[in-house]
Amino acid sequence: MSTTAVTQLRLVSIGKRYSGTKALDDVSVEVAGGTVHALVGANGAGKSTLGKIIGGVTRPDDGEMFIDDRPVRYTSPNEARTDGIATISQELSPMPHMSVIENVFFGIEPRRAGLVQFRQMRRQFDDLIAQWGFSLNPHAQVGALRTADVQKVEILRAVATDSRVIVMDEPTSSLTSVETSTLHRMIRALRDRGTTIIYVSHFLDEVLDLADTVTVLRSGRLVRTAPAADETEESLVAGMFGAAAAAEHFEKRPHSSAPVVLDVSGLSRKGVLNDISLQIRSGEIVGLAGLIGSGRSELARAISGADPVDSGTIAVDGTVRHIRSPADAMAAGMGFLPESRKDDGLFLALSLAANTTFADLHSVASRLGVVRRATERAKTRELLDVTSVQPPNPSAKVVSLSGGNQQKVLFARGLLRSPRVLILDEPTRGVDVAARAAIHRLINKLAAEGTAVLLISSEIEEVLGLAHRVLVMRRGSITREFSADPPMEDVMEAAFGLGGRTIA
């Protein structure tokens, strides 16, 4: 492992276009060797694109990149890897069916006469593990690992291949706070050995805590590159958005007299959910907090018919409904926004109109099942207006929208059937600050109109900012209940007894 040579990186006038819009425009950045260099910006600002260009994942249209003053032009992540630049992102996953050790040493297996030297490989692996203080089963199948452990595999691989530059794209978005601080310790250790880290993140507190230098991007343009010590969260937000975007606080009125809309009783699923009962009244937002694996998302999926249950009843407006599929749940008056909009939510190749009306096409079709285009467009426009999708063009394809607007399209579909109950699983994940605020206002407005809302979020601020009541889940059971605006520390302690930024 080289501990002396530090690699510096220079990007000159980088430009990248997608679909006619400029994802990056004339961006020049110098990255000093052996530092943690953060890239921040709103969604669509180009921070991920810049990270991908450095890692060879994406090719720039314009501009040049220099490594130690040597011009480079990567056409694939592998080319960048051979130059000592590794990328760690959730989009570039390792080989899921291979073991941890096979992944770490893939392509660099110690060999003799073409035969893999398994013993030597194992020794090297143990050395790496000891060096980094990980606990990782070398024979575990990577596909079965948690995100945090997959990242450890990626980091080990980067270190094993002697990477001098590591690009990390939103590495902590699925990590718990404990895992996040472990990752940060590793990043600092890597830096101290001379590794250069490019850290793409929208968690500003992390960035300020970790980075030596911060580059702020806005709409594909460079705002500034400055020492992290000179920045504050406020100055970064101001740089990212131009005008300051303050976090909104919502007033919470008590709902004890409103009628119960959703009444869940004794819901159980072996090994996942344990005798869950909860009630949500009309106009009430109930926040669900808990660690990953506590059963938050599983509860949402069980209520909305996405996953089966073993026992329990679900009543909407006082009527017990038999819910065996999402279709049943929707017929009962529920709307569900799943956790992953790409995997479970949107039809990326289809238009905004097709995405919005999919949940109830018959409502915009003739009796014979022919879709009335004009009706469909009008209905879509109406819902895009409610959810403030930009641009509200029903014929545009969803894939062309930013993450925040994609999420709003998901809301538009969820509202199509005017649900009595809305179940929102991570409604603002991967969404920029402005879209997040718009979504928060929308949730509050829907509740004010009488919708019962179940809100699940890894971000405690989001739950506390919106919820009239907070339920905490742990190991498949609801363990605590708080009324509006509980102290954050109490909720976190109930979730896992440790401090931290997120309770995920």
Add this chain to the structure above:
Amino acid sequence: MTAPTDPVASDSLAAVPEPGNQATGAATAPSVPVRIGGIAIPGLRIRVTPQHIRDYGIIVFAAALFLYFTVASSTFLTTNNLLNIVYLNATIGIAAVAVTFTIIAGNFDLSLGSIFALSEVLGAWAAVHWGVAWDFPVAIGSGAVMGLINGLLVTKLRVNAFLATLASGLSFGGIAVGVTHGGLLITPTNTAFTFIGQHKAGGIWDSAIIFIVLAVVLQLVLAYTVFGRHLYGVGDNRNAARLSGLKVDRTVITTFVITGAACGLAGLIDSSMTGSGTSSQTGLAGQLALLAIAGVALGGTSIFGGVGSVWRTVLGVLMLGMITNGFDLLAVADYWQNIIRGILIILAVALSFAVDRRNS
């Protein structure tokens, strides 16, 4: 917007709009021809991008091939010859337009030929034993039942569609041989049996009319109905379709049933053309799945689902037929036809992959 300074083709490809931007791209397109990673056509106020080539190149190519054969052969551009192309490809076309539904919904069907053969044999058997009137419902009905079996295998048993239909096709084909006692023909001695296959209405073979009518109906269903929209949704993102309240299994099964019934219809026509029911896999039955799916792919429908249409399949099938016909007229050897068809399919699929990859 400026022209890429680098003339390397792959670099200029990078400036291609994402698929989602066709609609918005049109609104922002400059009103003068601008060269953006494609071909600018002077005088036309559009810009041709690889996305356009991927989506509409097949039309240009079919037209070019058509023109070439028209010029090269004096008999190509005659009403009789063109109708003959449609007639000769009617059975493949019927199976192909139907399996387009299955493929758009994200599945696959390799059992087309075997459904075709077994339906044909069962229909002919019914015609012989129960009367000619039974041929029609038995052939189409048995095809639908076989499609239902495929659909249930894929949805309820969760067998991969590729394997499920490969396996079911083997069994269906085996049953057909069993029914005919080892590939012997069943020959009904009744002229009514040969009506659909050997009759013309207004100078056009009935089978060609059936193919075209079916294609038009299926295209309209796909483009304008709730069911058609559901197919695209299921093919694009099956999970999202389910969570949007769609009974996905039911939709998928329906596509297999439609495909099965269409193969039954194709089998009926085939037996009516020859006046017999055969289980032989050496004829069309052995090739049907590959030819039909080749037509679907050549037309530009994605083999991974979510993207495509019936008119594309019609174009793809007719192009394959046109190549056979044109080269026959020009007396080009058979093996050349297959070589060229193979190259065409690879080009079409590779081009669409290349464009899609740039866009993702």
